[in-house]
Structures are given as C-alpha cells and as structure tokens.
Amino acid sequence: MGVGVWPTMSTVTALDLELLASAALAGELIADSDAEQILLDPEIDLLPLVHAAYRVRHARWDKTVQVHILNNAANGKCPEDCSYCTQGKNSSVPIEEYSMKSPDEIMEEARLAYENGAFRYCMVFSGRGPSTNRTDELASLVRNIKAKYPLEVCVSAGLLDDAKAEVLAEAGLDRLNHNLNTSEEHYAEICTTHTYQDRLNTLKAAKRNGIEMCSGLIAGMGEPASDLVEIAQTLRSLEAESIPVNFLLPFEGNDLVEPKGLTPEYCLRVLCMFRFANPTAEIRVAAGREFHLRSLEPLALYPANSLFLEGYLNAKGAASNRTYEMIIDAGFEIVSDFSAEALVDSAEKSAVEHPVEIGGKSAVKTLEDLRPSL
Numbered sequence: 001m002g003v004g005v006w007p008t009m010s011t012v013t014a015l016d017l018e019l020l021a022s023a024a025l026a027g028e029l030i031a032d033s034d035a036e037q038i039l040l041d042p043e044i045d046l047l048p049l050v051h052a053a054y055r056v057r058h059a060r061w062d063k064t065v066q067v068h069i070l071n072n073a074a075n076g077k078c079p080e081d082c083s084y085c086t087q088g089k090n091s092s093v094p095i096e097e098y099s100m101k102s103p104d105e106i107m108e109e110a111r112l113a114y115e116n117g118a119f120r121y122c123m124v125f126s127g128r129g130p131s132t133n134r135t136d137e138l139a140s141l142v143r144n145i146k147a148k149y150p151l152e153v154c155v156s157a158g159l160l161d162d163a164k165a166e167v168l169a170e171a172g173l174d175r176l177n178h179n180l181n182t183s184e185e186h187y188a189e190i191c192t193t194h195t196y197q198d199r200l201n202t203l204k205a206a207k208r209n210g211i212e213m214c215s216g217l218i219a220g221m222g223e224p225a226s227d228l229v230e231i232a233q234t235l236r237s238l239e240a241e242s243i244p245v246n247f248l249l250p251f252e253g254n255d256l257v258e259p260k261g262l263t264p265e266y267c268l269r270v271l272c273m274f275r276f277a278n279p280t281a282e283i284r285v286a287a288g289r290e291f292h293l294r295s296l297e298p299l300a301l302y303p304a305n306s307l308f309l310e311g312y313l314n315a316k317g318a319a320s321n322r323t324y325e326m327i328i329d330a331g332f333e334i335v336s337d338f339s340a341e342a343l344v345d346s347a348e349k350s351a352v353e354h355p356v357e358i359g360g361k362s363a364v365k366t367l368e369d370l371r372p373s374l
C-alpha cells in the first residue's frame with residue numbers, strides 16, 4: 001500500500017465487516033485500530049468492504065447521489081501558503097487570478113448549476129478569510145440565490161469568527177465549507193500561515209451559529225494512515241454533516257506536488273473508513289475522483305453518497321454527462337428536480353455551450369494534463 005506502518009498481519013485479528021457495519025448503524029464509534037486496519041490490511045478484500053460500507057450508506061441515503069457544483073468565485077491572490085493549493089502565495093501554477101466575480105455572473109452560474117442538476121451550489125472564495133464588507137456581500141449573494149432557486153447554498157470563504165458566521169447564518173446560508181485537510185500533528189507540514197486550531201475555531205463558530213458543517217480532508221499529502229483515522233474521528237466528534245474526501249492532485253508549481261500512496265484501492269478504502277466512522281454524514285468523493293480512483297470510480301458511490309460535478313477549482317473533472325451516466329449505470333438515483341435523461345441531455349448541450357464556465361472558469365489543467373506528471 002505504501003502508506004503508514006502496519007504490524008505484521010499475523011498479529012492482526014480478522015475484522016468482521018458485517019459486525020462493523022451493524023455497530024456503525026447502531027451509532028457506535030469505530031475503534032481507531034479497526035479504522036486503520038480498513039486502510040492497511042490487505043487481507044480485507046475490497047468487495048466485502050465496499051458491501052459493508054454500502055449497508056451503512058444505504059440506511060441513511062438509500063441509492064441517492066447528491067451532485068454538487070463548485071463555483072470558483074474568487075481565484076488566487078491568496079496570502080496563505082497551503083502547500084497543496086494552486087492559489088496560495090508560494091504556488092507558481094499559472095492560474096487565471098481574479099477577485100470576486102460580479103453578482104450577476106455568480107447568479108448566472110447559480111442558474112446553470114440548478115439547470116444542470118446541482119442539489120447544492122458551492123461558492124469558493126480564495127483568501128485567508130472575508131472582511132466585514134466581503135461578508136456582507138456574501139450574505140447578499142446567499143439571500144438572492146436562495147430567493148431565486150431551490151438550491152442549498154454552501155460557502156467556502158476561509159477563516160470566520162462568530163460575528164461573521166452570524167451574518168451568513170441570518171442570510172440563510174445552509175452550509176459552511178472549511179476543510180481540516182489533515183491531522184493536527186501534520187498541519188504545520190502543509191501550511192505555516194494559519195493553524196489547525198484556526199480551522200477548528202472557524203468550524204465551531206459556524207456550528208454555534210446554526211450553519212451546517214462541511215469539512216473534509218486531502219489524502220495523499222504524506223500523512224500516515226493513522227492521521228486519516230484521526231481526522232475521521234475528529235469530524236465525528238464535531239458532528240460534521242458533510243465530509244468531502246479529496247485526493248491530492250499533482251500540480252507542478254505547488255510546494256506539494258507528488259501524491260503519496262494513492263492507489264485506486266487505497267482511495268476506496270479511505271472512503272469506506274470514513275463511512276464507518278461517520279455513518280450518517282454526507283460523504284462526498286471530491287477532488288481527484290477520476291484521477292486517482294480510475295477504473296474503480298463507480299465503486300466510490302457505495303461508501304459515498306455525493307460527488308462534485310465537472311471540476312475542482314483549478315482542475316477540470318470529467319464531463320458531467322459522463323459522470324451522470326456512471327451514476328445511472330450503477331443503479332443510483334440523482335437527487336434533482338429534473339429527470340436523469342434530462343440531466344444527461346442538458347449536460348451534453350452544456351458541454352458544447354458552456355465548455356468551461358461550470359465548475360471552473362479558470363480550469364487550467366485537464367486530467368490528461370495532470371497524468372503525465374505522475
């Protein structure tokens with residue numbers, strides 16, 4: 001597997017996956033050792049593992065898949081130094097930098113997201129955190145989108161305190177995205193301009209003000225498997241409603257380029273482990289879905305009940321019609337006001353009419369661009 005250190009298999013007790021699923025369904029916490037075993041024990045075959053994780057997923061989410069579309073509403077120019085990010089001050093990835101898009105542009109993209117089947121519209125703003133004025137602008141956008149479209153709205157805007165969280169909550173913000181990304185111990189390895197505690201404080205401020213929490217991780221940044229377990233357990237204790245599971249994408253020009261240990265099998269194990277640790281959370285297979293899961297991608301729908309469509313900030317994802325077909329072919333149901341056929345049709349048209357606007361105006365890398373760098 002290439003990640004972490006695991007004792008010799010003769011010392012490890014075989015894991016009863018069905019028992020584990022039943023315990024998760026009963027609301028029991030998974031033991032750290034069991035969670036780590038899921039990640040690292042080659043004696044645990046993939047299909048029984050996926051089946052057991054699916055039992056847990058199915059109890060809460062049935063066969064539904066929630067589709068999220070990201071709008072990179074402000075790109076680059078960030079004073080922070082997150083080593084995995086194309087928008088940070090140390091990154092030399094040639095992205096298209098821009099300050100906040102105009103409200104009209106953001107509203108138009110909300111319309112496109114709705115018509116393309118998005119359940120939730122996620123606006124992402126680069127930067128350390130919003131000023132008071134920017135917070136007011138965000139609140140006004142949230143109000144306008146919610147008034148016009150039956151979309152859930154999520155904002156990712158950096159560090160927040162209680163006062164700013166309250167403004168956004170009053171505007172009707174459903175969710176705040178703020179990823180923990182990695183464990184507390186590993187955090188200083190990936191960022192020096194803010195701390196794990198800063199991120200935790202933001203999540204708690206959102207929670208105190210009644211905003212749902214979306215917080216996840218990036219696997220493949222050199223962390224041992226035990227760190228992924230720690231993140232999963234921390235998110236359980238925070239009662240995170242939504243957990244995006246990202247897999248590091250290799251951008252030449254970032255401080256952190258090379259993903260470590262991310263085989264398709266390991267990625268699937270990570271998703272399953274998060275499902276057992278967070279049985280009722282929305283688990284989203286996020287950045288790197290196509291790139292790292294490769295031919296195992298449809299299996300991700302068994303532990304995860306949600307995905308991002310088309311792209312991840314500065315990387316384009318698979319075309320949305322291809323993603324919709326994958327969901328339908330596997331027998332899952334897209335949560336949308338539109339029929340599956342209408343969504344595929346619309347996605348095919350959209351690929352022609354709006355080749356880059358949805359999910360990444362500034363997309364600079366396709367999967368094919370990224371792959372040779374591995």
Ligand code: SF4
Pocket residue numbers: 078079080081082085086087088089125126127128158
């Ligand atoms: S992750 Fe956010 S805070 Fe960090 S460099 Fe990127 S945009 Fe800035």
